[in-house]
Amino acid sequence: MLTAATRSDGPTPRFRRGLRGRLVDLGGLVLPVSCPGCGAYDEIVCPQCLALLDGPPSRCEAAAGRLDRMDGRPPLPVWTLAPYTGPLRELVVAWKDRGRADVGRRFEAALDRGVRDLVPALRAGTTTEALLVVPAPSSAAARRRRGDDVVGRLARATAQACSTEGLPAVARPVLVRRGPGRDQVGLGARARSRNLAGHVVVRRTSASSISGRTVLLLDDVLTTGATLAACEQALMRAGAVVIAALTIAATPSPGRSAGRVEVGADPV
Numbered sequence: 001m002l003t004a005a006t007r008s009d010g011p012t013p014r015f016r017r018g019l020r021g022r023l024v025d026l027g028g029l030v031l032p033v034s035c036p037g038c039g040a041y042d043e044i045v046c047p048q049c050l051a052l053l054d055g056p057p058s059r060c061e062a063a064a065g066r067l068d069r070m071d072g073r074p075p076l077p078v079w080t081l082a083p084y085t086g087p088l089r090e091l092v093v094a095w096k097d098r099g100r101a102d103v104g105r106r107f108e109a110a111l112d113r114g115v116r117d118l119v120p121a122l123r124a125g126t127t128t129e130a131l132l133v134v135p136a137p138s139s140a141a142a143r144r145r146r147g148d149d150v151v152g153r154l155a156r157a158t159a160q161a162c163s164t165e166g167l168p169a170v171a172r173p174v175l176v177r178r179g180p181g182r183d184q185v186g187l188g189a190r191a192r193s194r195n196l197a198g199h200v201v202v203r204r205t206s207a208s209s210i211s212g213r214t215v216l217l218l219d220d221v222l223t224t225g226a227t228l229a230a231c232e233q234a235l236m237r238a239g240a241v242v243i244a245a246l247t248i249a250a251t252p253s254p255g256r257s258a259g260r261v262e263v264g265a266d267p268v
Ligand SMILES: [Zn+2]
Pocket: 035, 036, 037, 038, 039, 040, 045, 046, 047, 048, 049, 050, 087
C-alpha cells in the first residue's frame, strides 16, 4: 500500500512541459533541439518545414465524410493551413505528444498569418457581437498526458489575430468532453463517431451566454470530421451558430497523398 512517505507524484506534466519549453527558449544552450519535421539540427522548426504552413488556407470539408449532415445541407465549411502528411505530421506529433510547446508557438504564428486571409469571409457571417472562437475539447486523458490545453492556445491565438484584423473575437472553451469517451488517437471513422456521440457538451455555466452567438470552431487536425461534427451539434443545441471551422492540417482526400487539400467551391 502506498503511504504518504512512499508515494511520489513527481513533477506534474504541466511543470515538465513548462521546464522543457524554458530550456528550449534558451536557444538550445542546455538541450539540443532539432526540427521534428526533418531532423535539421539546431532549429525549432526549419524554414523548409515552416514553409508548409505558409498557406493561404484552403477548404477541406469535402474529404471529411463525418461532416456530411445527411439532410441535403452542405457540410460545415472547414479551412486548413496544410495537408496532414510528411513533415507536418511529425511537427504535430512532436507538439501534441512529445511536449514541444515551441513547435506550438510556430503553429500559433502560422494561424495568425492564415486568419488574415479568412477575416473577410468570417466577417460576412458574424453578427454584431464578437465572434466566439471555440476550441474542440480534448479528453481528460489527453490533457493529463500533455499537461496543457494545446488546442485552447491555438484558439486564443486565432481570436487575437481576428481582433487585430478588425473582426472582434474572443476565445471561449465552452465545450467539454464528458463520460467514457476515450482519446480519439488510433480510432477509425465509425469508432470516432461512437466515441464522441453525446460526449461533447456545452459547459453548463456557458450555455446561456452562447445562444445566438456566431462561432468559429478550432481544432488541430481534421481527419474524419467526427470531432467537429460533435462540436457543431452541441453548440447548435445551445443556440449558437457555427459558421466555419479552422484547423492546422487536414488529412488529404483518398488518392491525394501530398499537395494542397481539396478546395471547396462555396463561400463561408
Ligand atoms: Zn524541418
